[in-house]
Structures are given as C-alpha cells and as structure tokens.
Amino acid sequence: MLPLFARAGAAMVPGASKLPFVGGGGGRDVPDLALHLSDVAIDPDRLSAYNRVCGFDLRDEIPVTYPHILAFPLQLALMTDPSFPFGAIGLVHIANRIAQHRSIRSSERLDIVVRATPVEPHPRGKQFSLISEVRVGDELVWEEVSTNLKRGGSSENGGKPPGAELPKAEDLPATATWSLGGDLGRRYGSVSGDLNPIHVHPLTARLFGFKSAIAHGMWTKARCLGALQARLPEAFTVEVAFKKPIFLPGKVEFCEAAVPAAAFDIQFGVRDPRKGSSHLDGRAFSG
Amino acid sequence: MNTSVRRVAVLGGIRIPFARQNGPYARASNQDMMTATLEALIGKFSLQGEILGEVSAGGVLKHSRDFNLTRECVLGTRLDPHTPAYDVQQACGTGLEAAILVANKIALGQIDSGIAGGFDTTSDAPIAVNEDLRQVLLEINRAKSPAARLKALAGLRPQQIVPQIPRNSEPRTGLSMGEHAAIMAKEWGVTREEQDELTVASHRNLAAAYDTGFLDDLVTPFLGLERDQNLRPDSSVEKLAKLRPVFGGENGTMTAGNSTPLSDGASAVLLAGEDWATAHNLPVQAYITDAQTAAVDHVHAREGLLMAPTYAVPKLLERNGLTLSDFDFYEIHEAFASQVLCTLKAWEDPVYCKEKLGLEAPLGSIDRDKLNTHGGSLAAGHPFGATGGRIVAGLAKMLKEKRSGSRGLISICAAGGLGVTAIMEAA
Numbered sequence: 001m002l003p004l005f006a007r008a009g010a011a012m013v014p015g016a017s018k019l020p021f022v023g024g025g026g027g028r029d030v031p032d033l034a035l036h037l038s039d040v041a042i043d044p045d046r047l048s049a050y051n052r053v054c055g056f057d058l059r060d061e062i063p064v065t066y067p068h069i070l071a072f073p074l075q076l077a078l079m080t081d082p083s084f085p086f087g088a089i090g091l092v093h094i095a096n097r098i099a100q101h102r103s104i105r106s107s108e109r110l111d112i113v114v115r116a117t118p119v120e121p122h123p124r125g126k127q128f129s130l131i132s133e134v135r136v137g138d139e140l141v142w143e144e145v146s147t148n149l150k151r152g153g154s155s156e157n158g159g160k161p162p163g164a165e166l167p168k169a170e171d172l173p174a175t176a177t178w179s180l181g182g183d184l185g186r187r188y189g190s191v192s193g194d195l196n197p198i199h200v201h202p203l204t205a206r207l208f209g210f211k212s213a214i215a216h217g218m219w220t221k222a223r224c225l226g227a228l229q230a231r232l233p234e235a236f237t238v239e240v241a242f243k244k245p246i247f248l249p250g251k252v253e254f255c256e257a258a259v260p261a262a263a264f265d266i267q268f269g270v271r272d273p274r275k276g277s278s279h280l281d282g283r284a285f286s287g
Numbered sequence: 288m289n290t291s292v293r294r295v296a297v298l299g300g301i302r303i304p305f306a307r308q309n310g311p312y313a314r315a316s317n318q319d320m321m322t323a324t325l326e327a328l329i330g331k332f333s334l335q336g337e338i339l340g341e342v343s344a345g346g347v348l349k350h351s352r353d354f355n356l357t358r359e360c361v362l363g364t365r366l367d368p369h370t371p372a373y374d375v376q377q378a379c380g381t382g383l384e385a386a387i388l389v390a391n392k393i394a395l396g397q398i399d400s401g402i403a404g405g406f407d408t409t410s411d412a413p414i415a416v417n418e419d420l421r422q423v424l425l426e427i428n429r430a431k432s433p434a435a436r437l438k439a440l441a442g443l444r445p446q447q448i449v450p451q452i453p454r455n456s457e458p459r460t461g462l463s464m465g466e467h468a469a470i471m472a473k474e475w476g477v478t479r480e481e482q483d484e485l486t487v488a489s490h491r492n493l494a495a496a497y498d499t500g501f502l503d504d505l506v507t508p509f510l511g512l513e514r515d516q517n518l519r520p521d522s523s524v525e526k527l528a529k530l531r532p533v534f535g536g537e538n539g540t541m542t543a544g545n546s547t548p549l550s551d552g553a554s555a556v557l558l559a560g561e562d563w564a565t566a567h568n569l570p571v572q573a574y575i576t577d578a579q580t581a582a583v584d585h586v587h588a589r590e591g592l593l594m595a596p597t598y599a600v601p602k603l604l605e606r607n608g609l610t611l612s613d614f615d616f617y618e619i620h621e622a623f624a625s626q627v628l629c630t631l632k633a634w635e636d637p638v639y640c641k642e643k644l645g646l647e648a649p650l651g652s653i654d655r656d657k658l659n660t661h662g663g664s665l666a667a668g669h670p671f672g673a674t675g676g677r678i679v680a681g682l683a684k685m686l687k688e689k690r691s692g693s694r695g696l697i698s699i700c701a702a703g704g705l706g707v708t709a710i711m712e713a714a
Contacts, residue, residue, distance in 0.1 A: 175589055177461040227459070231587070256587060 169269025340398025382675020493662020
C-alpha cells in the first residue's frame, strides 16, 4: 500500500505531475481502465480487526462495508495511474453508495473489478466516481459507487452533488454518543490500508490544511452500519454523503430513525453534538 | 416429575452495612464480603453443616478469574461443601434475579432450600489491560515458535501500559447511566425539588429503621462499619439544594445527593419450601408470590434506559388479579431519585400507559407513605448485586410485622434497559 501512496503523495509536489510515473494531470478525463483482482480470499485476522475497529460483531458473513477495503488497492492504483487526471491526494471523498445483493460469507472467493466514471461538473469543482463490483463466480453480489470531488475550477452549470436528497443528520434523533480516540485514523488505516496522511497523524494532517487528523469517511459509514447491524437485511442499499470532517480525538452523535411502515428503510447520520451539523448523512433501504 | 407448584417462603436475610467507594471496604474483595455475609446468615439461622439446595449470587463488577465466585464463597463458609452454587449477573437486577431463580426451583420442587445473594465492590474493581496490549499478549500466547513470539512481542508499545478502568456507561449508547437518567428526568419534567424530597425521605426512613432497631437483625457489622456509610440522618432539602448538578448539564436537576453513590457491600436471603422451614423450626416471614422481568429498547427507540419496570409491573398485576393500589409496601430501587419519579409519573400518564403499556387506563398512583418506608438505595448506597437481597430481606420483615396477608411490590431497574419486579406476601 505504501508505494501506492508514495506515488499519490508525489502528485502534491509542484511539477511532480510532469514526471512520467506520477498520477495527476496525465489526462483530461479519467482513463478507460478496468482493474481486476481475482480469487480474493478473506483473511480472518484482518476481518476480525476490521470488525473490532468498526463496531461489527464477528459473523460468518462479512460486513457490508468490508469489500470496500478489498477493492481499495485497485481504487488507489487507478487514481495513481499516469493517465489519471488528478492526484489521489487532495481528492475529497464526498459520497458512497453500496448495494449488497446478498450477504457474502467470509469463506467465499471474490472477483473484484474497479473502474471510474467520466468526470462531471460539481458546484465546487469536478466530480467522478469509482465503481467497484464484487462477484462470486458469475454472480454480482456487491456494488459500490464511491464519489470524489476535485475542488476548484468550479463548473459553470453546477451539476448535482450526490446524496443531496439524503435526510440531514440534524433532523434525526440521536441514539448514541461515540468518543473517538486520537489514534482512530491509524487504527482504521492499518486494517483498511488507507494510510492517507490526513487520517493518520495530526502533524501530517496539518500539512494538508487540517487542524488535526480526521476520521476516514468509510470508517464513519462502517461504524454506523455496525450500530445498525442487528437490523440489516440480507440484501439492501446503503447510501451516505460525507459532510464536515470529524476531527480526532472527538465526540460525535449517532442519529437514526426507521421510516414507519417501510419494509426496511432507516435514515441515519453522524453529527456534531454541539453545533448539530452533519458529518455524515445516510440512508439504508431495501432495493 | 412434580407437577404442582409449591409456595416459596422467605425465612429472612442479612447484609453487611454498605460502604462508599474507597471507604472501609476498599481492600475487601467481592469474595471477602460475600463470604462474611453468608457466614452471618449461617449464624442467624444455624445453617452450619447443612447441605442447602443451592446458593445463587452475583455481582456486576467481577473479574473473569472469579468465574465461580459464589461456589468459592460457599467453600469458605461453614455450610456443608456439598452445597452447590452458581453465579448470576443481570446488572442491578442481579440480587432479585438470583432470588427468583432459587424461588422457582423451590416452587418446582427441584430444591427445598437455597440462599440468594449478591455483592459488588467498586473499590476493588477489576482493571482490564489496554485492548491493544491484550491483543499483543494473546498473540504471544498463540505463537508457537520463538520467532513468532518475538514477532508478536514487537507489537508492544509504551502507551499500551494505560489500563482500562471499568466505565459505568451503556455500551451501545455511549452515555453513562446518570446521563440516561437525566434525559428521562427532562422528558418527564421531574423537578429538582421532587428529587431532593425523595432523597430526604430515603435518608430519614433509613435512619429511623436503624433507630427503632428494625435493622438490628438485618445488618451485621463488617470491618468496623456498623451502619451504611452513605446514610445522612440530618439530610434536608435545604442542604441538598446547595449541591451542583452532576448530570444533565448546567441546568440539570440531578446531583450527587439525589443519585446513588458507587458503593461496596453484600447481602443474602434464605429461601425454602414450607416443609423444610417447619423441619428446621424456622418461621416463615413472607412468600415470594410472583416475579416478572422486562426490557426496553433504549438503543434504537430511545426509550428511557431505566423504564423497564414500568412494563413489568402491569404484567405482574394482571397475572395476579391485582391493581397498583393493592399493596402495603412499594420497594422501588432508587438508582436515582429522578428514575423513581419517572416510573411513578409513567404509571399515572394515560398516553404512556396506552401507547407503551397497552393499557386502557393509567396504571394509577401509589400512596407515597408506603414507598421505601425503611429507606432506599439513595440512603443505603447501592452495591449493584447486593441491592436485591437488601430489599427482599427488608420487605419480608416489614410484611411479617405488618399483618398476615399484607403485600409488597418490588421494582428494580437495571443497566441494559432491564427491569426485574416481584410480589411478596406476608405469611
């Protein structure tokens, strides 16, 4: 993972993107590449460590967010490909949608494909999504749309940010308060492989303009699903928008409300306990 | 197999005075306190050398190495070592649940006699190693070769030395029990004055119970302590009004005065079938008539953490053809004054009774002069596992003294959104 991030980091160095091996500025649009990993086995030690840091009970079925960390090396490889138009560091993860068509057992072998959607306008810049698909044999069992924003050069005709229609965390009742340790970014980073410097240490986060390390968006999403684990059906979709960063260490409130009369439809979110502003807005539903 | 159900007699109980955290029992273990309490009960009822049906007891703050703590306590007493024992844990409901378990076995004829007890120390509390250190140590333990052990050892870090002290917070909500109670108090509009008045009554009643000699055969001195250390006979609403809120923020109504303190102690109660009592020439004080547990969804539905007894009691009343006013004594465990008042308000509230409890009419009000008449947890303190035994033993004696056929209701709320309730009747 580190060599990939070294490549991602180099994109931050002025002029580095001119170098042939560094991603960023290589092309105008995302490359028409699809990266594959086949016959991926699930490491039980890594799975249990992931479950512990994200608040999932260890079961024979893997958490709905777990395939994300299996697809992550491919996502990073794609974003650091020389033909990729942006440097991976400096991209902001703004939304994530996962559809699980059936639960995945930890004994299953997975085939993973990652590709990118074309760049689209966003009110604050440009956005594109990474599409990850997981198959068992020929059966598509899991799909993810992970949307990233490249700030600046804002598009004239705006475009619609994903997740804008999600319920706001501030409108939902809080059901739990989570105290997050200063080492959370390192903990999640070590199990997920996402060692982006904005997450792992206050000093490295400061280099990128954050006052301290911030929690991974995908940890926040996973932690919410951990809190909801007992009520999740076999097949469902879970969509979140990442709003304000969560600074570490810190306290956040988890909010949730089941939509009455729906088969399965839970609105949830994470918010600042004092200001009430959203860190994450989300919804999990059948379909 | 026995198909009839027998009456379960409470013959009496005893406890050590409850101490405040890091007080006189600071260096006493759960086993020390429970063994001393069992010995006092054995002395009170001449049980030395007896084989009892079973001893059931438990505590909340317990180290995993104390897996068979109650059995170890039995082996440390003058009871015949052939007396079986087991540990129970249901948070603050532990002591009453232990009594229900023993009572049910007696009722079914599986045993003829038994002791139900409970204990807790907040002073000699188990401390867990830092989770990271625990993982490294387990990895070293699992390693099969010296090289693998060395590799695992390399995971050691200086910050892992920081231990994990047990926290009094709900695992799924992250809030302490006091914070939960403060939310309940706000929802039900419980005032500071009401809470402080209830607290004063608790201290006044417990002080009177000592002064009149009621507690003489219910409490046995331990480590130099003769009365509950938390008891303030001169407590007053004026004095309590000066305390700062500790839960619910600046404008909160809950203080260290109207919340129970962390405490240490143990209690035990002797239960039996009537034949066994007669054979041992021991008079019956009261019977355990029925019991009911319940739980609320404090996690997703945001129900009040300590409101489960509001669900349990209506079921208990219905099954026994009783109404809320059919009791001579109400023993409602005072985890917090606010939680007692929330419970009473809920039973009086038509909307809550209809929507939550499915009742056509409110469950009703109670005569406050019959509530915790000999003191409650606010005055005595609340070593979690020991409170049930304190209440069962006290209520049995109160019923015995009142009159034949008199009736008492016990209601105990517990962490995890649990509630344990029971009805007792005088012999």
